[in-house]
Amino acid sequence: MREKILTFIEKNSRIDIKELAIMLGVDAAVVLQELEAMEEEHVICGYHTLINWEKTGIEKVTAMIEVRVTPQRGMGFDKVAERIYNYPEVESVYLISGGFDFMVILEGKTLREVSQFVSEKLSPLETVLSTRTNFILKKYKDHGTVMAEKSKDERMKITP
Amino acid sequence: MRNPLSKTIVEIEPSGIRKFFDIVNEMKDAISLGVGEPDFDTPWHIRDEGIYSLEKGRTFYTSNAGLKELKEEIARYCKRKYQLTYDAAQEVLVTVGGSEAIDIAMRAMLDPGDEVLIPQPSFVCYPPCAVLANGVPVILELQARHDFRLTAEQVEAAITPRTKLLVLPFPNNPTGSILEREDLEAIADVVIRHDLYVLSDEIYAELTYGERSHISIASLPGMRERTIVINGFSKAFAMTGWRLGYACGPKRILEQMLKIHQFAIMCAPTLSQYAAVEALRNGDEDVSRMRKEYDGRRRYLLHRFREMGLECFEPYGAFYMFPCIKEFGMTSEAFAERLLESEKVAVVPGTAFGLGGEGFLRVSYAYSLEDLKKALERIERFIQKLRNEHGTV
Numbered sequence: 149m150r151e152k153i154l155t156f157i158e159k160n161s162r163i164d165i166k167e168l169a170i171m172l173g174v175d176a177a178v179v180l181q182e183l184e185a186m187e188e189e190h191v192i193c194g195y196h197t198l199i200n201w202e203k204t205g206i207e208k209v210t211a212m213i214e215v216r217v218t219p220q221r222g223m224g225f226d227k228v229a230e231r232i233y234n235y236p237e238v239e240s241v242y243l244i245s246g247g248f249d250f251m252v253i254l255e256g257k258t259l260r261e262v263s264q265f266v267s268e269k270l271s272p273l274e275t276v277l278s279t280r281t282n283f284i285l286k287k288y289k290d291h292g293t294v295m296a297e298k299s300k301d302e303r304m305k306i307t308p
Numbered sequence: 309m310r311n312p313l314s315k316t317i318v319e320i321e322p323s324g325i326r327k328f329f330d331i332v333n334e335m336k337d338a339i340s341l342g343v344g345e346p347d348f349d350t351p352w353h354i355r356d357e358g359i360y361s362l363e364k365g366r367t368f369y370t371s372n373a374g375l376k377e378l379k380e381e382i383a384r385y386c387k388r389k390y391q392l393t394y395d396a397a398q399e400v401l402v403t404v405g406g407s408e409a410i411d412i413a414m415r416a417m418l419d420p421g422d423e424v425l426i427p428q429p430s431f432v433c434y435p436p437c438a439v440l441a442n443g444v445p446v447i448l449e450l451q452a453r454h455d456f457r458l459t460a461e462q463v464e465a466a467i468t469p470r471t472k473l474l475v476l477p478f479p480n481n482p483t484g485s486i487l488e489r490e491d492l493e494a495i496a497d498v499v500i501r502h503d504l505y506v507l508s509d510e511i512y513a514e515l516t517y518g519e520r521s522h523i524s525i526a527s528l529p530g531m532r533e534r535t536i537v538i539n540g541f542s543k544a545f546a547m548t549g550w551r552l553g554y555a556c557g558p559k560r561i562l563e564q565m566l567k568i569h570q571f572a573i574m575c576a577p578t579l580s581q582y583a584a585v586e587a588l589r590n591g592d593e594d595v596s597r598m599r600k601e602y603d604g605r606r607r608y609l610l611h612r613f614r615e616m617g618l619e620c621f622e623p624y625g626a627f628y629m630f631p632c633i634k635e636f637g638m639t640s641e642a643f644a645e646r647l648l649e650s651e652k653v654a655v656v657p658g659t660a661f662g663l664g665g666e667g668f669l670r671v672s673y674a675y676s677l678e679d680l681k682k683a684l685e686r687i688e689r690f691i692q693k694l695r696n697e698h699g700t701v
Contacts, residue, residue, distance in 0.1 A: 171604030306329040306342035
């Protein structure tokens with residue numbers, strides 16, 4: 149049941165609970181109970197909105213920063229990550245396999261703001277060996293959703 | 309000047325759906341629930357394989373019966389899904405959609421005057437195809453009180469010495485009805501006793517709901533040798549425009565079908581065949597994702613119709629609902645036209661699918677939930693209005 153609920157709300161968190169229950173063929177109370185339990189257990193961590201900022205005219209800059217660190221004694225990757233993710237301007241932090249250790253996604257208002265964060269806050273951390281900042285030029289798809297406008301239904305209106 | 313036309317073709321009625329199509333098409337802002345094809349795009353990895361095959365320059369004919377790899381995948385698929393065993397080399401034929409397979413199967417099996425039992429309401433092509441094959445269509449009217457299932461008694465009652473072929477269009481378009489094992493066993497028994505053949509159109513086989521998976525009549529004892537199974541990629545893999553289907557059956561019949569196919573068609577489109585190989589190899593997850601989505605919409609629609617007090621049996625197959633509108637005392641066609649005029653919602657009158665369709669509408673749920681909700685609000689408003697006019701609540 150949980151997986152079914154999650155599959156639906158992952159794509160549409162605003163779906164009406166009654167409608168969701170109908171579609172799953174269960175009682176609305178069951179869905180509500182499961183949702184509350186999953187929120188409690190932090191299986192559901194939030195209900196966000198996917199915004200195409202480009203269309204709003206509001207300036208936003210997103211950067212993906214590759215960070216190499218030396219994990220220090222008594223302070224594994226988790227501790228280092230915590231030092232990074234506690235900054236509110238940091239959008240996401242992932243521990244990565246391969247050529248570097250963390251992928252840090254940062255959102256700022258301007259290029260300057262982002263570079264300032266990197267040079268003044270991120271790089272000076274004693275465990276950080278190096279950073280490489282990649283600015284995002286265009287978002288095509290985010291959270292499984294294509295950012296371009298929906299294509300029209302091109303099917304004929306009536307077919308056998 | 310002599311009449312250029314054949315009497316047979318002139319006497320065939322054009323598809324009833326065509327007429328309604330013309331009305332709907334003039335209305336630009338109508339919401340349609342009248343489509344008989346998936347709303348999903350073909351999954352990308354399948355499209356990608358099609359593109360790749362063009363890039364590689366695979367732009368030539370394939371062998372008449374289809375690509376060897378594809379026929380082998382089809383045989384494997386039939387085995388793993390429906391416990392059907394066919395020899396890929398001689399018992400599988402790749403066609404231009406399921407429709408071609410229906411046409412050539414009838415032409416390969418019928419002699420002038422042979423009777424073909426066709427349950428209705430059903431897809432529009434069976435009677436004309438039977439006529440074009442010089443056969444005589446005999447219509448079996450499916451009953452709402454049996455949830456539009458075909459019964460063995462009905463089949464038996466219609467049999468004459470000329471009866472040769474039974475068409476089995478389940479899961480059914482337009483009713484969404486399915487046949488389960490007991491139904492099929494009883495029908496198979498009649499078929500074997502009267503020495504008939506079956507054309508089993510299983511194009512919606514992947515779309516069954518509520519833990520009722522499709523059973524092919526060909527998998528029942530003694531039926532493999534009497535059945536042509538027709539299936540394709542349109543509905544399960546959302547590939548209608550690729551025009552690709554197939555027929556499986558005993559070699560004796562398939563080799564004659566291949567002859568017609570070879571002279572009339574040559575081979576199915578090469579690009580589509582390569583894409584179809586990918587669909588069968590790696591498409592299971594896509595099919596199950598789409599099925600789940602349809603199932604949710606199906607429950608939602610059924611719930612809404614019942615909420616509106618519209619009589620509707622629960623369909624377990626395809627992507628159609630078949631609600632009853634008899635309480636309003638008008639024909640399906642009149643109802644559909646008025647609904648279109650006053651609320652701009654297009655549905656297909658049940659009568660477009662032959663006998664037994666009067667008093668019913670085909671409502672497709674191959675639409676997003678948002679579209680369905682919007683359309684249902686309008687339908688609800690419409691029937692309230694009608695009920696007020698009639699003074700019934």
